[in-house]
Amino acid sequence: MSDITIYHNPDCGTSRNTLDLIRNAGIELTVIEYLKTPPSREALADLIQRAGLTVRQALREKGTPFMELGLDNTALTDAQLLEAMQEHPILMNRPFVVTPLGVRLCRPSEMVLDILPQAQQGPFTKEDGEVVIDERGQRVR
Template structure:
């Protein structure tokens, strides 16, 4: 049986929809409420590698914290952007599903089916 790690925010409708979609599949789900248990820099780097995207592509750029922390500054390094996500996990796009050595962002929720 496939195990899916889901970085989940229960207050987010897309995250809830993704969880419901995964529950319909024959998979075991390991839910990580990332706002309560923030991922480490190493976790985020691993997710970025699996998604083959830059840190900024995994960030919620419309969040107030993004603007307040001046994270739109193009001079910031990947390490600085990852540190911002570790320190302010609300900035991380959600939900993120990981299975079979691959990751997918559940926007739309059906995106996660590709990694099962």
């Protein structure tokens, strides 16, 4: 079992880029397609807390029932927001990555580089054409 896990949505370009950056470091990992296998409420709350986010910061609005569910109501509690995320896993922003060096919501995808225990092994260009890692395996920015 790998000590690195990604909560992944294969339909999301940011999630695919993050997964590919992890693999570009030669790391085998556990991939959890959270829409098929959502984390428990406790695990989700733990991911959010360990990433240093609020529950509201971990909510995804675009392409979700966020507005229809009234989740823009700032009076809602964290417990209510977590309940909505459990009922509608698409509300969970992605991708969350867990490594021995920490937990991050990797938006943008290159945020994963801060928590990878191994260096990149070669160049990497995101799906949109942005070069992130040069031919020497070094971060471009």
